[in-house]
Amino acid sequence: MTLLDVRGLTVRTSDGRTLVDDLSFTLAGGERLGLIGESGSGKSLTTLAVLGLLPDGMSAAGSVELAGVQIVGVPEKRLTGVRGRDAAVVFQEPLTALDPLMRVGRQIAEPLGRRTGLKGRDLRRAVADALAQVRLPDPDRIARAFPHEISGGQRQRVALAMALACEPKLLIADEPTTALDVSVQAEMLELMDTLVRERGMAVLFVSHDLAVVARITDRALVMKGGRAVEEGTVDALVRSPREEYTRTLVASARRLESALDLRSSR
Numbered sequence: 001m002t003l004l005d006v007r008g009l010t011v012r013t014s015d016g017r018t019l020v021d022d023l024s025f026t027l028a029g030g031e032r033l034g035l036i037g038e039s040g041s042g043k044s045l046t047t048l049a050v051l052g053l054l055p056d057g058m059s060a061a062g063s064v065e066l067a068g069v070q071i072v073g074v075p076e077k078r079l080t081g082v083r084g085r086d087a088a089v090v091f092q093e094p095l096t097a098l099d100p101l102m103r104v105g106r107q108i109a110e111p112l113g114r115r116t117g118l119k120g121r122d123l124r125r126a127v128a129d130a131l132a133q134v135r136l137p138d139p140d141r142i143a144r145a146f147p148h149e150i151s152g153g154q155r156q157r158v159a160l161a162m163a164l165a166c167e168p169k170l171l172i173a174d175e176p177t178t179a180l181d182v183s184v185q186a187e188m189l190e191l192m193d194t195l196v197r198e199r200g201m202a203v204l205f206v207s208h209d210l211a212v213v214a215r216i217t218d219r220a221l222v223m224k225g226g227r228a229v230e231e232g233t234v235d236a237l238v239r240s241p242r243e244e245y246t247r248t249l250v251a252s253a254r255r256l257e258s259a260l261d262l263r264s265s266r
């Protein structure tokens with residue numbers, strides 16, 4: 001069944017510039033799609049439009065249906081239920097999602113309590129479980145910490161735990177590992193892959209890096225200048241890219257991989 005149906009999505013600024021141009025794609029329940037393209041190609045604005053979170057002064061046209069609910073042109077009040085329940089997001093910078101003045105445990109307790117109705121000691125235990133699920137060591141200590149007291153990699157795991165606490169049907173991940181060290185990045189991708197598979201969640205995964213997208217999704221949509229250039233399985237895009245731009249992406253991913261191979265064989 002279609003979970004996310006994007007048709008002719010167009011995002012414009014108030015002065016009439018078109019930043020996302022007539023974009024269409026669909027995502028079935030449990031399916032994973034990568035949005036790939038260079039910086040400024042419109043990937044982030046697409047995910048924000050899917051959540052009805054476009055910055056002030058920008059407007060969306062076309063249609064975005066998430067779990068059968070229209071997002072485009074719908075008043076903010078009607079969207080709060082959709083966010084979290086149907087779709088949750090992990091951003092590149094976890095501090096975007098975390099409140100710097102609130103202990104980590106309380107931040108996870110909020111969505112978790114809302115969904116499960118748990119309170120008091122049971123809720124505290126569920127928070128510790130949620131932190132353990134994202135493989136954070138010593139979950140009780142992490143729960144008591146403020147976001148600045150833990151590492152960037154740990155913060156990103158907390159942001160993932162918060163997103164999963166809502167048990168959304170769709171996880172949107174926007175460059176979730178770009179700010180992390182390469183080794184931490186690989187662990188985070190593996191963790192995300194496992195947790196999403198266990199829950200049968202769909203994923204919309206945004207990255208400028210084809211090699212990263214290939215670890216999480218089977219299918220990818222290539223974007224350039226706000227438009228879809230090419231869509232297909234990651235295998236097909238890598239093996240036989242039809243568009244010149246996709247060829248460039250594949251070539252640069254290959255160069256990086258072979259540089260890494262060379263380093264690891266030293």
Ligand SMILES: Nc1ncnc2c1ncn2[C@@H]1O[C@H](COP(=O)(O)OP(=O)(O)OP(=O)(O)O)[C@@H](O)[C@H]1O
Pocket residue numbers: 013019037038039040041042043044045046055208
């Ligand atoms: N708040 C904003 N106001 C004006 N223009 C914006 C705003 N946010 C994004 N843009 C412009 O919209 C275009 C698409 O931006 P978007 O952030 O979606 O790209 P992206 O592909 O996600 O890039 P990146 O990988 O760098 O995040 C860019 O040209 C960008 O400069």
